[in-house]
Amino acid sequence: MDLVQHNPMHPGKFIKRVYLTPHDIGSNELSRKLQVSAGLVSRMLNGKTDVSPAMAIKLSKVLGRTAESWLAMQDNYNLWIARKSIDLDKYESISFA
Secondary structure, eight states: OOOOOSSOOOHHHHHIIIIITTTTOOHHHHHHHHTSOHHHHHHHHTTSSOOOHHHHHHHHHHHOSOHHHHHHHHHHHHHHHHHHHOOGGGOOOOOOO
């Protein structure tokens, strides 16, 4: 049985909601802590770019959680987007009988 998450949150939105907004931390401060450009952090927070493995490691150190959890969150979001955009009725299964 597949557990399908409905409307999972992009990691950037999660970061804003759970870490930045409640603690009054700005994106510029986060970009300094992550040692990446402010533009990259802005794109991530706005869901315009994915969390890469390298970014997941940095987020793990700076914000907590495991790198694997950051990547899993990104994968869940990407899979949800793909499921919404691909019409599986066009595809036929291969029979291995």
